[in-house]
Amino acid sequence: MIKFYRTDHKVLSEITEYEDNMWVCMTKPTVDETKLIAEDFEIDLADVRAALDDEESSRVEVEDGYTLILVDIPSIEMRNEREAYTTIPLGIILVKDILITVCAEDTPVLDAFIEAKVKEFSTKKRMRFMYQILYRNCMTYQYYLRVMDRRRNLIEQRIQDETEDTDLIDLHELESNLVYFATSLRANGVVLDKLARYSSIKQYPEDQELLDDVMVENKQAIEMTGIYRDIISGTRELMTTIINNRLNNIMKFLAAITIVMAIPTIISGIYGMNVSGKWMPLAKTPYGFYIVCGIIVLICIIIALILKKKKMFKM
Template sequence: MKVRLVQNGLFTQIDDIADALVPPANGFYWVDANLEDLEMLQPLFQLHDLAVEDCLNDEEQRPKLELYDSHYFIVINSIRFDDEEIFLRALNIFLFRHTIITVTRQKINEIRSIKPVLWEEEVNSPDRFLYHLVDLVVDNYFTVGDRIEAKIETLEEDILVHTKKSHLNEIIGLRSEILWLKKMLVPQRDLIWALNKRELRLIDDQLQKYFGDIYENAVKITEEFETFRDLMGNLREAYQSSLSNRTNEIMRIFTALTTIFMPMTIITGIYGMNFDNMPELHTAHGYYAVLAIIFGVGLSMFLFFKKKNWF
């Protein structure tokens, strides 16, 4: 756990967390904690039991905003995409008048990225810290969305060029991830709407208006992932169509080969009969003549099919 005094974007490390209980003359306190620290933080800051229980819950938390007497409890999901699976990591936030507490189970990139933003924007209040943190979380969804879109395009090109059975598993897996993520985007969008529209005494009225921009981005993200869901459906249809075309192509080749060998089979069948009165059987060069005829017929049919683009 790290406790910092933030004054106009500048950080001062605090060794004794009890100092954070006294409002500073300037700035605010940022407590960056993990789940194990909640046992100490709950009695010190009078964190609500239900909020602490939600933090400790192993199941994935839906984004939400809960208002208590002395503080707000906010859950928002950070996103990560490793080209195979989409991960959501809950970012739990306790917002006070002069303090903000962030609690995470795993390391979250936005927590590291917020530091230069605080310094650049000269942030001096916990509600502005909250604004920039939520903004970073939402912006990261656009980054992940771009990577998912690129993966869909690459997968589509691979399917059109060379269809493989593994493509179907990739389509099903990615589509499931997108559907699951879309379910989480709706409550997250509603959370940001609440930060923009609800009467919140711990957030400055002027600052609340800026959450409107984040809400618009959240709506765009939700629509974008809705489009991804449709694209995955089209991708599956393209896979089935490509697989069907590939099967038809193979059957066409087999049909052409069968057609080529059919007259050859007829010729060899005729001259394979063992009748005594077959003059051709006693011809000196009959064997070579029949081979030449067979080869000529086969080559002629092959060139004809090649001209018709059947090969």
């Protein structure tokens, strides 16, 4: 799908044909659509379709007549029947006085501009527009990172009550998401460094200030990713420790029960041996059976009290 936008008097409107200073937004474009844009603006077809390949790496390529900037943006996907985060490429092509974006799916990074959530942007200032897209991308990363941290907090709150296998799986998914984010953010950082150095890309003072802000926010997102990975690692170790501690308590409880139950088993085993009754204590005593049972119960109670004092029955 291809849509054309242009700002006039600070108002973004959709247009139906090519105009100067417009924004060409390509979302899940077909092969024919990419060929059309490549031919109309004299761009290499491979560069137009680069953002549609999940394996493409972030980079900057300055060609004759146009510049390709490829960065990774955050995206939501379903993984193992759970909502998870990953990254996908976003292509930004600067050609003449037009900015072209190419993405394999709808993204909040670009939707914010279409829905007029970004103030003071203009398709006529394509360099500033591009840096605003990159800035919005960094803010989207930070938003998703905070969402992941809230999910971790919910899992951590459940640790005190009961830890389930799904909590461990969710923690692993969150850590995997952070790995994707960290890798993509570092690659984006390299792209931003190249944009700051390239003299062939025309820069304005206000654009340079915005680029500096983008670099700062990207570094902050990288730091947030590292911090949250460390916190999740600590949470997982805490969960493992709690699970092992609960297992140890259960084993102690079972061992205590075994010790208490061993007393009547031993005594009844002795009295059950095939020997003469005259050798068995209380065998010929009136109510001898009840006396032996009482002694067994008394010994079990004493052993149980000793084990309770040593906190062996604590679950």
